[in-house]
Amino acid sequence: METEILKYILDNQGAVITSDLLFNLCNTSTLSEIICNNDKFKTCLFNGTPKVVVRSPVKLCWRKDCPGCGGLHLCKSFLLTESCQFTYTRRGCIFSHDLHSGHNEIILTKFGLETLSRAQLCLLLLQSNNNLLPPICHNYNNRNGCEDTSCTRLHICEKFLNSDCSCFRTHDFLAPQPLKLLQDKRIPACMIRSLKCVYANKQALWLADKLNSRRNVNTTRLQATTYPTSSSAAFQRSSSKQQKTCIIA
Numbered sequence: 001m002e003t004e005i006l007k008y009i010l011d012n013q014g015a016v017i018t019s020d021l022l023f024n025l026c027n028t029s030t031l032s033e034i035i036c037n038n039d040k041f042k043t044c045l046f047n048g049t050p051k052v053v054v055r056s057p058v059k060l061c062w063r064k065d066c067p068g069c070g071g072l073h074l075c076k077s078f079l080l081t082e083s084c085q086f087t088y089t090r091r092g093c094i095f096s097h098d099l100h101s102g103h104n105e106i107i108l109t110k111f112g113l114e115t116l117s118r119a120q121l122c123l124l125l126l127q128s129n130n131n132l133l134p135p136i137c138h139n140y141n142n143r144n145g146c147e148d149t150s151c152t153r154l155h156i157c158e159k160f161l162n163s164d165c166s167c168f169r170t171h172d173f174l175a176p177q178p179l180k181l182l183q184d185k186r187i188p189a190c191m192i193r194s195l196k197c198v199y200a201n202k203q204a205l206w207l208a209d210k211l212n213s214r215r216n217v218n219t220t221r222l223q224a225t226t227y228p229t230s231s232s233a234a235f236q237r238s239s240s241k242q243q244k245t246c247i248i249a
């Protein structure tokens, strides 16, 4: 069921309204158990609507001739488009185009991703990894704006990611500044138009994590005041219990 939910969410742009999952896939207690016990799923609020967003810690390995590591040995262009400009060159591509090589199978199985298609895996990595896409510039979204003419973060309106917005900021990933940075990261033109959802999901995950760590800090403070003499083992137990708390609303 866990893989079924993961694939369903990835086939629906990486985030699905929680009630849609309950309507189409499983009952509340099954979904709640899967989300609580699995780091792949995170409940996030999108303009007040709870959605389940998926992510994974698996990374692409950038090392040439890597002897073995915990990352996927796969060409980024191949992951993104199933094609690579170096395929027909004399030297060929230095990275693997085999998603199901022995090494990759071990890594994919370890993270429970072995049955995902290339397109599903691609979306999962785009919204979970921080080095595949350039981040959005927070200064640009502040009142004073970003004055760095060589800024390496996207000058895109953050509000527009989740709603219609008609402010003066850029709402187009094909505008010169974002387009150049995305091209520098070798994001193909055909994919750029569909990035709005990926960035909205990344932003929702970031906010949910921030909220979680704030909650944990508050709990720590509360415990420090209430139980000044509690042993660290007891504290760790209650702290991990706190992290497991999740609501599927």
Ligand SMILES: [Zn+2]
Pocket (backbone or CB within 6 Å): 061, 062, 063, 066, 067, 068, 069, 070, 071, 072, 073
């Ligand atoms: Zn490696």
Ligand SMILES: [Zn+2]
Pocket (backbone or CB within 6 Å): 075, 076, 077, 078, 083, 084, 085, 086, 087, 093, 094, 095, 096, 097
């Ligand atoms: Zn390649």
Ligand SMILES: [Zn+2]
Pocket (backbone or CB within 6 Å): 137, 139, 140, 146, 147, 148, 151, 152, 153, 154, 155
């Ligand atoms: Zn900037």
Ligand SMILES: [Zn+2]
Pocket (backbone or CB within 6 Å): 157, 158, 159, 160, 165, 166, 167, 168, 169, 171
């Ligand atoms: Zn705007």
